[in-house]
Amino acid sequence: MNLDATLAAVAATPRLLVVSDYDGTLAEFNTDAYAVSTNPTAERALKELAALPDTEVAILSGRHTEGLKQVTGFDETDLILAGSHGAESNIGKIRALTAEQQAVLDQITTTFEELAAQVEGAFVEYKPYHRVLHLIRATDESKAAEIYERASHADIPGAHLKPGKWIVEGAAIDMTKGTWITIARKQLGATAVIFVGDDRTDEDGFAVLGPGDLSVKVGPGDTKAQYRVPDVSGAGEFFAQLAAARRANGGAGVEGNV
Known part of the structure; x- marks a missing residue:
């Protein structure tokens, strides 16, 4: 149909x-x-x-x-x-993160903040259960593309990473x-x-x-x-x-x- x-x-x-x-x-x-x-x-x-x-x-x-x-x-x-x-x-x-999930979220935060610092205009948004690396404002497109790939495949055990349009989202929960x-x-x-x-x-x-x-x-x-x-x-x-x-x-x- x-x-x-x-x-x-x-x-x-x-x-x-x-x-x-x-x-x-x-x-x-x-x-x-x-x-x-x-x-x-x-x-x-x-x-x-x-x-x-x-x-x-x-x-x-x-x-x-x-x-x-x-x-x-x-x-x-x-x-x-x-x-x-x-x-x-x-x-x-989701009512609250467990201690283990909070540790995962903290590692996502650290990794995303380190990556955001490497290209002007990038920033990390803080949500209750997620961190989002935003690249829509990045001034260097080639560097932003590199950061996007690194964030999308970051080695963070327990993290759920989701690439999107100009963003990479990292979550400590599987929702x-x-x-x-x-x-x-x-x-x-x-x-x-x-x-x-x-x-x-x-x-x-x-x-x-x-x-x-x-x-x-x-x-x-x-x-x-x-x-x-x-x-x-x-x-x-x-x-x-x-x-x-x-x-x-x-x-x-x-x-x-x-």
Whole structure:
């Protein structure tokens, strides 16, 4: 089936879970991580979806939850905000690091800070369970590429390293977007899941979806997703189409189909 037909079929499921990445999916990238804004078409559509019966909406991001609230303008009364790949969400939440995990995080911190110091413009972002080496502001592209590779393959026992767009993320916990989607599907009783994302970390989410679900990759690059939209604007239009389809052709719990 093409995307329109698949979307219509999934939108009719009795209990739908809609999950979206944020940066590169709902908002364009910026060298200042807090100078971004949510695509207005997507924002309206997600709010509409979240208000429908038997429809859960989540933003699942590598950002920590407080940062996600700041850039999106949403809070938990609007929809589910799953920060740190879900580790900070009430669904699948990690309560505290063990002493061993804290030691791993400390080693990630040391390694990333040493690497960041080697190229002007690089910096390390501190999150509750992660450290993120940012290279989008690096002034020397060749040096930044070298640092990127070294960070991506750093020898830190117990660390979970994830390269992304202009970043390398190091975590002391094994929580991926796929892990969170699997937990959320079960906890929320979703009969189908839609996941939209653009980055390498989103591939973990795409990988856990089944034949009755819908996965959409934003932008270019190899992917496990079933379908693709070209950019953030295309993602916004997808969510608008989904909201209309869910409203008109939704499952048993959606108003007008009870």
